[in-house]
Amino acid sequence: MERFTFPSPPPSPAAEALRAEVRAFLAGALANRTPLERSESWNGFDRDFSRKMGARGWLGMTWPKRYGGHERSAFERYVIVEETLAAGAPVLAHWIGDRQSGPTLLKFGTEEQKQTVLPRIAAGEAVFCIGMSEPDSGSDLAATRTKAARVDEGWRITGTKIWTTNAHRSNYMILFCRTSGTPADRHAGTSQLLIDLENTPGMTVRPIIDLAGQHHFNEVHFEDALVPAGALIGTEGEGWHQVMSELAFERSGPERFLSSIQLIVELIRALQESESDAARLAIGRLTAHLIVLRRLSRGVAAMLEAGANPSLHAAIVKDVGSIFEQSVPEIARTLVEAEPDKASTSDFNAVLANILLNAPSWSLRGGTREILRGIIARGLGLR
Numbered sequence: 001m002e003r004f005t006f007p008s009p010p011p012s013p014a015a016e017a018l019r020a021e022v023r024a025f026l027a028g029a030l031a032n033r034t035p036l037e038r039s040e041s042w043n044g045f046d047r048d049f050s051r052k053m054g055a056r057g058w059l060g061m062t063w064p065k066r067y068g069g070h071e072r073s074a075f076e077r078y079v080i081v082e083e084t085l086a087a088g089a090p091v092l093a094h095w096i097g098d099r100q101s102g103p104t105l106l107k108f109g110t111e112e113q114k115q116t117v118l119p120r121i122a123a124g125e126a127v128f129c130i131g132m133s134e135p136d137s138g139s140d141l142a143a144t145r146t147k148a149a150r151v152d153e154g155w156r157i158t159g160t161k162i163w164t165t166n167a168h169r170s171n172y173m174i175l176f177c178r179t180s181g182t183p184a185d186r187h188a189g190t191s192q193l194l195i196d197l198e199n200t201p202g203m204t205v206r207p208i209i210d211l212a213g214q215h216h217f218n219e220v221h222f223e224d225a226l227v228p229a230g231a232l233i234g235t236e237g238e239g240w241h242q243v244m245s246e247l248a249f250e251r252s253g254p255e256r257f258l259s260s261i262q263l264i265v266e267l268i269r270a271l272q273e274s275e276s277d278a279a280r281l282a283i284g285r286l287t288a289h290l291i292v293l294r295r296l297s298r299g300v301a302a303m304l305e306a307g308a309n310p311s312l313h314a315a316i317v318k319d320v321g322s323i324f325e326q327s328v329p330e331i332a333r334t335l336v337e338a339e340p341d342k343a344s345t346s347d348f349n350a351v352l353a354n355i356l357l358n359a360p361s362w363s364l365r366g367g368t369r370e371i372l373r374g375i376i377a378r379g380l381g382l383r
Contacts, residue, residue, distance in 0.1 A: 006295070037090075062077055104174060134160060157224075177190065193232060318367065
């Protein structure tokens with residue numbers, strides 16, 4: 001392969017009709033949410049809001065109806081994701097389950113797993129976290145040392161997962177682990193297990209407080225933890241293939257370039273009386289970059305709709321999107337003289353502080369920049 005081609009999304013009147021309905025709902029549901037709260041992006045957590053989304057049929061949208069889904073298009077789902085993120089809705093209680101854990105179970109899970117878990121995600125009732133990264137391995141998932149051994153009662157798990165966003169409030173985790181061999185075997189011998197976080201003895205969740213003083217991240221320790229045999233997702237030993245499929249869902253959506261959107265909103269408000277050519281140029285460039293990133297991300301949605309594998313395209317969206325959203329706070333600081341302060345009565349100052357503190361993590365989540373560029377280079381046949 002010498003180049004990537006992103007398909008053009010076909011017209012979707014149903015998706016655009018849905019957009020007006022979503023905006024009307026969000027205008028009411030988020031009326032009392034402050035700009036600072038909106039700037040939390042997809043770290044905002046509100047189970048009631050997620051249940052309202054589920055009640056409207058806006059979760060599990062593309063899934064079969066027999067599993068609680070609604071059999072709507074990838075473009076209609078894209079509208080839901082885009083509008084909730086742009087509005088700063090508190091989506092974390094359903095976010096991971098709807099975005100990647102549910103699709104993983106739909107593609108690889110057992111019938112029992114699908115029947116038990118998918119309707120709960122679609123209703124906004126089941127909260128998921130991701131059990132991929134480990135201490136000392138960074139984004140090198142193939143170096144996983146967490147082991148699951150077959151026993152008469154099921155699987156015995158020993159190891160540690162880190163950066164498990166929301167594990168302290170989740171009902172389930174999809175665990176990537178080694179079921180045979182050693183880390184030297186790299187991709188071989190890995191599997192995925194569905195972990196019931198509320199009913200698994202031998203598991204401990206420990207908080208990690210981030211730079212902003214917030215508790216989103218956790219370490220999850222498994223010390224001879226026991227899960228039933230039916231926890232295995234897909235085929236034993238095929239975990240690497242499965243987790244790569246899962247990461248395509250994680251890396252391709254508009255969340256990869258909308259994390260700092262509230263700061264752009266506040267920046268435009270702060271500059272609305274400005275006559276500065278530099279301000280006009282900066283806002284124009286930010287807008288142009290957003291348009292391009294949105295086009296690429298919607299191209300991935302077109303691939304998902306067509307049943308294609310968008311792993312390489314998703315890596316590009318994630319890499320370029322992270323660069324964009326991390327650049328916004330520095331651009332804002334060059335245009336507006338302000339002291340970042342989350343306690344400030346100025347919405348711009350408060351939002352700027354929140355984005356500055358959270359932005360360093362954005363090039364890590366979903367895979368570090370170096371890992372992503374290695375994937376892209378390999379896809380182009382350069383390594």
